Each structure stands twice: as structure tokens, then as C-alpha cells.
Amino acid sequence: QTVVTQEPSLSVSPGGTVTLTCGLSSGSVSTGSGPSWYQQTPGQAPRTLIYLTNTRSSGVPDRFSGSILGNRAALTITGAQADDEADYHCGLYLATGIWVFGGGTRLTVL
């Protein structure tokens, strides 16, 4: 069973930088699994931020960036703003038509 791990919660000061990561319980995350990141605020549907490791979706501010750090996928927010406070979900593409998500990271901006 593939388990994707994310930090349960993180906090960042307004204007600060924070990195959220996404790993596999066994093995490494690579660009081959096309890591994607989704932002979700309470009561709302997810919004796609990043796909294919580091490509921003249309309309996503450039303070959001994706990368591979070591054996994990990473989402970095540079210059965090109050409205970045949300849950962030990492998704990995495992095979044709099959995805797995992490448990999500709750980001607090304070």
C-alpha cells in the first residue's frame, strides 16, 4: 500500500517563507510521479496550484513554487499572505488513471 506523508500542520509569519513537503512511506518521490499540489479552504473545493512538480496552474501567483527536495516533493510559499492560510494536499500519479494523496498540511499564517 502506497502511503503519502505530509506535515500535519505548519505555520508561517506574514511575509515569510515556508516549505511543505510530500514523501512516500517507502521510496522516493520523483518527477516521474508528476507531483501536484492543491489548495483548499474550509467548505471549498480544492484548487490546483502546481502540477508536474513545478508548473503553476493558470492564475496562481508566482510566490508558489514546486520542486523536488531530496527524496520528497516540495511546495514553497515565498512572501506568505494571510489568504494563503489553507489546507494543502499533495497528489502523486502512480499509474494510468491512478492517484494517491497525502493527508494534507494545514498552514496557519500568523
Next chain:
Amino acid sequence: EVQMVESGGGLVQPGGSLRLSCAVSGFSLRGPWMSWVRQAPGKGLEWVATIVGDVSEKKYVDSVKGRFVISKDYAKNSVSLQMDSLTAEDTAMYFCAKVSTKSSFDYWGQGILVTVSS
């Protein structure tokens, strides 16, 4: 403008069935892969099912195999999820999602709540 609107959720008893529908507009269902993703209360996202292309393949998470069926209705431009033998573990918000060509999801519906309880 792409819009995706789910319907068909609600309260159902354990062992019961529900059929979710996702009406789409702004694009044709011919070609795109479509998925259902769910989120149990207070939990993360869970991929549930994908219909690959024009029904060439259907993929399911292990926990719903044999109980759920995903389908497309081109006449209605909608995607459905037939859910049978429901258990409390199926209680979640269910989102319809369009798969982009880039191994991720580019559009999401607003979600529909399914509650399995006696």
C-alpha cells in the same frame, strides 16, 4: 467557462446505494479522463475512481472495487458514480474532477456530501 456540478448525494443506510452525477459544461466529455475524489470529514483527499478516455479503462481504489462503478453519459454530458453496498467508511464529500493532460486535476466540482448512517 468550465463548470462541474455534482448531485445525488444524501443520507443512506449501510448496505444501501446512491448514484452521484456530475453535470459538466464548457467542454466535451469525449476524450478527457474524469475522476471522482472524496474527502471524509476532517481528513485528506482520497482518489476514488477514474474513467480513462472514452471508457477504454476504468480504475478504482481498492476499497471500492466491486462496489462502485464510474461511467460517462455523453448525451447528458455527465459523469456518474454508482455506489452500492455502502458502509460508514464511504461517508465523505465527493468531488468530480477533470483530469488534465498533465497527470493532475485541472477542474473540480463543488462537491456533494454522502452520509452513510443508520
